[in-house]
Amino acid sequence: MIPVATSAGKRVALFGLGGSGRATAQALVEGGADLTAFDDNPDSVAAASAAGIPTGDLKAVDWSGVDALVLSPGVPLTHPRPHWTVDLAKAAGAEVIGDVELFARERAAQAPEAPLVAITGTNGKSTTTALIAHCIRASGRDTQLGGNIGVAVLTLEPPRPDRFYVVECSSYQIDLAPSLKPSVGILLNLTPDHLDRHGTMENYAAIKERLVAASDVAVVGVDDDHCRTIAARLEANGRRVVRISQTEALEEGVFFDGAQVMRRMAGYPEAIFDLTGIGSLRGRHNGQNAAAAVAALTAAGLSVFELTAGLRSFPGLAHRMEEIGRQGDVLFVNDSKATNAEAAAPALAAFPRIHWIAGGLPKAGGITSLSGFFPRIAKAYLIGEAAPAFAATLGERIPYEISGTLAAAVEHAARDAGETGQEEVVLLSPACASFDQFRNFEVRGDAFREAVKGLPGIELIRKG
Secondary structure (H helix, E strand, C coil): CCCCHHHCCCEEEEECCCHHHHHHHHHHHHHCCEEEEECCCHHHHHHHHHCCCCECCCCCCCHHHCCEEEECCCCCCCCCCCCHHHHHHHHCCCEEECHHHHHHHHHHHHCCCCCEEEEECCCCHHHHHHHHHHHHHHCCCEEEEEECCCECHHHCCCCCCCEEEEEECCHHHHHCCCCCCCCEEEECCCCCCCHHHHCCHHHHHHHHHHHHHCCCEEEEECCCHHHHHHHHHHHHCCCEEEEEECCCCCCCEEEECCCEEEEEECCEEEEEEECCCCHHHCCHHHHHHHHHHHHHHHHCCCCHHHHHHHHHHCCCCCCCCEEEEEECCEEEEECCCCCCHHHHHHHHHHCCCEEEEEECECCCCCCHHHHHHHHHEEEEEEECCCHHHHHHHHCCCCCEEEEECHHHHHHHHHHHHCCCCCCEEEEECCCCECCCCCCCHHHHHHHHHHHHHCCCCCEECCCC
16 A cells, blocks of 8 residues: 555545545555545445544535545546535635545655556557556566556555556546656547546547646557647647557557557667467457557567567456457457447457357447448347347348347357357457346456356466
8 A cells, every 4th residue: 555645644535435435545544644534325434434444524524624635536526517525625725636646646755756657548548558567567577557447546555766657547537636747648549438527528638638748758549630639739849759550550659550560760660569369469459559558668668578578478358358268169258348339349340250249238329330340240149138129220130149148148159159160259249238137247247257168168268
């Protein structure tokens, strides 16, 4: 844990006592803050109090003496309207910050030279974050991985000069971290997202831009208009910018050519790494993730040998195009994280012949946007509440069955795929939320993995 010594002796209010909120509260207490923590959920308050965290009703405290409100990133800061604690804090002149800001202050106070790679973007953040951390760790360096990837940043080891930090940052976290100054900042891409919390696309993009604008080196994906504009603006303002692309052979920068990650500096192209056959980095979207990793790791001081060794051994993330096993010529892939059509598209684009398991709790728009991938689908196996609507969309264009349950879908897809004698994939990429049958996408993915393990003759794929 990183005790927040920069808040020692200060009166701090904290709202939000989920997992990261409780970790932040404990770090503040250990650092010597005068803390009052609260949550709208009485059970969360009771659990925090039982763990020794000072709690109290923030509606009843004297805000005139409060120095800062530490807000959970899941709590509205501006839209659709500020949370009531934000109104109270601003009326009293108290700053409103988050856990990533507290981390940034501790790094600045204890070891400002500690390398920090911070990653943001609409899609691909978690894979890129995990890939970069894996490469640094594989090189033998002290590596700390945290942030939006699911590890509260203040639970990491305290900063020291030779300790690398790799931190995934959501737009919510960036909005609450005004002094975050990464050694290398990565902005992968921007598409409309979280506009209920940021109001407009322009505001959302401006928040994301802050991360790279404050970085010593800004790595920016230039495959969308928003990011291209940001890269040009940063460069015009004198920032060091490395452009990356998954679609364009850049005149200067790092790009994916469909097979290899290429780097071109001063006009000379150089092949860095061939992704062909690397199952954990399959698909053009992973070409962008790998390009971002190459750009960032080079800027962070790793050699080409070190970063390519890391790319080669990357095991991938669970539930994100995770290769589970093979049954003869059939590969089984867990992409349970694909909880909407846009998220399912990369997996559908990555394989030529697919037995597709889809469905769950449907999202707006269904799967109509995926029609361009239908020629790749040998058969669809539909589950959950979305099955009838998905069947109507598929119509007579591709064969389908309504399997109902995930276990039945795996069994039937394995039977059908095994009959062809061709290279095929059984792909769970649901394009739906899980909540009709499973608690979350992780539980759904675990259920898929267990169903695959139970198939006769399955050869599991070893990770790492």
